[in-house]
Amino acid sequence: MRIYDTLSRKIVDFVPRKEGAISIYACGPTVYDHPHLGHARQAMTYDIARRFFEWAGYDVLHVANITDIDDNIINRATREGLTEPEVAEKWEAIYMDAMAALDILAPHQQPHATEYVQEMIDFIQVLVDNGAAYVTDAGVYLRVRSIEDYGALIHRTHDELAEGAGARVEVDPNKEDPLDFALWKAAKPGEPTWPSPWGDGRPGWHIECAAMSLGILGDGFDLHGGGTDLVFPHHTNERAEAIAAGRTFSRYWMHNAMLNIDGEKMSKSLNNFATIQDVLDEHPLNARALRLMLLQTHYRKILEINAEVIAHARSGIERLDAMIRKAEAAKVDYASAELDSDAVAEFRTQMEDDFGTPEAMAIAFELVRRANGAIDSGDDSAASLVATAIDLTGALGLRIGETQPTSDDDVRIDELVAARTEAKANKDFAEADRIRDELAGQGITIEDTPTGPIWRR
RNA sequence: GCGUCGGUGCCCGAGCGGCCCAAGGGAACGGCCUGCAAAGCCGUAAAGUCGCGGGUUCAAAUCCCGCCCGGCGCUCCA
Numbered sequence: 286m287r288i289y290d291t292l293s294r295k296i297v298d299f300v301p302r303k304e305g306a307i308s309i310y311a312c313g314p315t316v317y318d319h320p321h322l323g324h325a326r327q328a329m330t331y332d333i334a335r336r337f338f339e340w341a342g343y344d345v346l347h348v349a350n351i352t353d354i355d356d357n358i359i360n361r362a363t364r365e366g367l368t369e370p371e372v373a374e375k376w377e378a379i380y381m382d383a384m385a386a387l388d389i390l391a392p393h394q395q396p397h398a399t400e401y402v403q404e405m406i407d408f409i410q411v412l413v414d415n416g417a418a419y420v421t422d423a424g425v426y427l428r429v430r431s432i433e434d435y436g437a438l439i440h441r442t443h444d445e446l447a448e449g450a451g452a453r454v455e456v457d458p459n460k461e462d463p464l465d466f467a468l469w470k471a472a473k474p475g476e477p478t479w480p481s482p483w484g485d486g487r488p489g490w491h492i493e494c495a496a497m498s499l500g501i502l503g504d505g506f507d508l509h510g511g512g513t514d515l516v517f518p519h520h521t522n523e524r525a526e527a528i529a530a531g532r533t534f535s536r537y538w539m540h541n542a543m544l545n546i547d548g549e550k551m552s553k554s555l556n557n558f559a560t561i562q563d564v565l566d567e568h569p570l571n572a573r574a575l576r577l578m579l580l581q582t583h584y585r586k587i588l589e590i591n592a593e594v595i596a597h598a599r600s601g602i603e604r605l606d607a608m609i610r611k612a613e614a615a616k617v618d619y620a621s622a623e624l625d626s627d628a629v630a631e632f633r634t635q636m637e638d639d640f641g642t643p644e645a646m647a648i649a650f651e652l653v654r655r656a657n658g659a660i661d662s663g664d665d666s667a668a669s670l671v672a673t674a675i676d677l678t679g680a681l682g683l684r685i686g687e688t689q690p691t692s693d694d695d696v697r698i699d700e701l702v703a704a705r706t707e708a709k710a711n712k713d714f715a716e717a718d719r720i721r722d723e724l725a726g727q728g729i730t731i732e733d734t735p736t737g738p739i740w741r742r
Numbered sequence: 743g744c745g746u747c748g749g750u751g752c753c754c755g756a757g758c759g760g761c762c763c764a765a766g767g768g769a770a771c772g773g774c775c776u777g778c779a780a781a782g783c784c785g786u787a788a789a790g791u792c793g794c795g796g797g798u799u800c801a802a803a804u805c806c807c808g809c810c811c812g813g814c815g816c817u818c819c820a
Contacts, residue, residue, distance in 0.1 A: 294746095312820080320820095327820035357818070439815070441745070446816080448744070490818090512820030513747085519819090542747085543814060581767065582755060587748075587813055594754055597768040604767080607781055643756050647766035657782050661775090714777055721779085732781050739781095 286637045288508075289585060291516060291538040292438055296639055299537060301507050306344040309335060310498040310535065312511040312519070313349035313395065316376035317357040319560040320383045322544060322575075322590060327512050329576060330541040330584045332389040333681055334510075337636050340680035348501050349392040350494055351377055353399050354487060359476055369477050370399075383561040387572050388682055394501055398493045402479045405488045405496045408530060409468045409481075417529035418468055420483050423459040425469035430462055432525045438538065439517045466522055468492050491522035498523070499532055509535035513542055544588040564595065574598035576683050580642040601650075602685075605678065607732075608653045608660075609686030610741065612671045614734045615660050622668035624676055628652055632677050642681060649677050661735075698729060702738055705731070 286299040301307050311331040314324055328349075335347045353373035362372045384391070409425055412418035418427050429435050429443070436446050447464055457467075467489040472478040478485040498506060511520060520538065527534035546559060564571050578598045582588045612619055632648050635641035656670035678685050705720040721731055724740070731740045 314820080315818090323820040325820085330820090355818085439745075441816085445744075448816085513814060514819055517815060518817090541820070543820070545813070577767080578754080585747085586755085589754065594768090597754065600769090601767050604781090611782070641756085643766070647756070650766055654783085658784090661783060709777075712777075718778075730780070733776070733779090734781080735775095 287639055288537055288539055289639050291540050294440070297537070299507075301343070302505050302536065305342070306346070307338050307508065308502040308506040309345065309347045309508045309510065310494070310502055310506060311347070311349045311392070311509075312494055312515055313351050313392075314380055315352040315355050315357055316373050316380055317355075317361045318376060319562065320380045321561060322546075322559045322564065323512065324380070325383070325387055325561050325575060326544055326579055326588065327541055328384055328389050329387065329579050329682075331392075331510050333580070333584075333642065334508075334539075334640060335390065335392075336682045337640070337680055341633065341636075345393075346502065347390075347392040348394045348396070348498065350497050351395055351397045352490070352493060353377065353397045354477060355398075355490060363475070373399075379562075383565070386565050387561065387575065388684065390682070396497045396501065398488065398497075401493065401497050401500070402488060404500050405492045406469075406479075406481050408492060408496045408499075408526070409488075411530045412468065412526065413483075415529070415531070419461065421459040422471060423457065424467045424471045424486060424489075425483050426460055426465040427468055427522070427525060427529060428461065429464040429466065429525060432528055435464075435525050436521065438521045438524060466491065466518065468526070491519055492526055494519070495523040495526040495530075495534075498535065499527060505533040506535050508537045508539060510539045510541070513540045516540055539584075541584045542587045544590050546590055559590075567592075567595075568599060570599045570602050571595060573602045573683060576681075577601050577646070580646050580681055580683065583643055584640060604650075605653060605674075605683075605685040606741075608656055608671065608674065610732065610739050611657060611660050611734060612667065612686075614736050614739045615663075615667070616736070617660060617667045617671060619668045619671035619675070622672040625652070625669050625673040628673050628677070632680075636680075645677065645681065649674055652677070698724065698740060702731060702740055706738060 287296050288299045289295070290297045309331060311327070314320060331347065331349070335345050338345045351373075354369060358369050358372050361367075362369045365372070381391075409418060412427060413420065413425060416428075417431055418425050436442055439446075443464065447462075469481060469483055469488060469492075470486050471483070472485040472487070476487065478487055498509065509520065509523075524534050564575060568574070574595050575598070578590065578594065579588065581598075581601075628648055628651075632645050635644035635648065652670050652674040656667055656674060658664075659667035659670055675686055701720050701724060705717045708714070708716040708720065724731060728742055729740055730742075731738050
């Protein structure tokens with residue numbers, strides 16, 4: 286396995302800390318608003334990595350935090366007259382629903398920041414004790430310049446970073462140096478607080494992930510991920526905290542790229558902001574279409590997204606599903622078929638090269654084309670090809686060939702389809718087309734196959 | 743401004759020194775199939791400037807230099 290490591294800026298061999306087991310920490314959401322497509326890309330990137338590793342036989346431990354206390358949550362609670370936990374619980378539930386709808390596996394552990402405050406305090410205490418951090422009236426800060434390669438993740442020196450620091454935000458006068466950042470924020474009126482050796486207050490943002498990742502996964506865990514926008518300051522600061530505490534932090538860093546809508550960055554101010562729910566509501570196929578799109582673009586490339594592109598991806602999903610319908614109509618016994626070892630090997634090779642999901646999907650679509658041909662010609666290889674296509678797309682979290690949901694309507698539709706078949710047999714094509722149009726008006730599509738008609742919603 | 747990543751067909755996007763007269767998906771067109779469709783299969787399209795201009799090399803979409811354009815980071819952010 287080879288992965289592009291943000292720290293070394295190279296594609297490097299990925300060697301897990303423990304053979305056969307992989308530990309992943311991916312930064313999760315701050316729950317205070319609707320999750321948007323960017324969250325979907327982030328979560329799906331690590332969902333795909335985790336699924337592939339599991340498919341490849343690794344024992345994976347995937348951890349993603351839930352930030353349930355921060356400025357945004359406090360602001361929203363104040364604005365809406367709610368408590369911070371009420372805001373966090375509400376938006377966490379919405380986030381979880383969106384993830385489930387996108388068929389993203391829940392990380393094995395999803396710790397909440399507020400449940401980890403004591404561990405964070407213990408962590409900060411180590412930093413205060415060893416002189417890496419200092420206490421002021423406003424809180425506890427980390428002495429950034431005490432860390433030699435602080436800017437390593439973004440490949441910048443202290444001085445280069447200092448040029449930017451304070452250029453746009455006012456420098457906190459309590460800090461010894463503009464680069465320093467808060468580990469612990471002293472209590473302000475009206476804010477939720479926790480007791481600490483440095484007075485009541487709440488933890489800074491970065492300490493949360495440092496404490497939880499090391500606490501759950503242990504020193505030198507394998508992979509730390511997130512969006513590229515987190516490289517600085519978030520990941521840089523987490524890493525600084527770990528180093529200052531004498532801990533070995535994650536051994537590989539991966540970062541997924543952002544996405545653009547209609548050629549521009551997605552943002553609230555540009556009003557081109559798409560929530561996950563908006564996209565899911567638009568079409569029942571969109572959850573899988575979104576995954577297909579993400580798979581067909583490498584995770585480190587900016588992804589262009591708009592309504593048209595999602596619609597195109599839906600066509601791709603339909604092509605995948607159509608193969609399964611054909612296979613079932615032709616009674617191809619793919620459930621117990623052996624996989625095509627060449628395709629599996631090629632798939633694995635591509636995925637092991639920094640998650641080559643676009644190439645992996647190309648392999649899957651090749652299988653689909655060959656399978657369709659084999660089904661049409663009654664070739665024995667059909668079962669294996671179909672089975673392989675299902676297995677490989679499944680390894681990426683893309684379900685195809687799911688039986689469509691049944692409803693009370695099914696019997697009535699079956700009868701209409703049968704009536705059409707009879708009309709066709711009697712050469713009464715006017716009646717056959719009338720039935721087909723009637724069903725089409727209800728969103729039902731009939732497909733004729735050599736082995737009889739099948740229908741779908 | 744500084745840093746960084748990128749600009750490939752009608753669209754989305756792989757490829758990153760020879761296997762590329764450029765994967766895969768979508769759209770289009772033609773053929774087969776069909777009662778007609780849909781789905782499927784087969785095939786086609788000057789991708790002739792792989793952003794533009796230089797250069798290196800026997801060989802460049804792939805490396806180097808300059809320029810133009812865009813994303814992201816420098817500020818809460820996936």
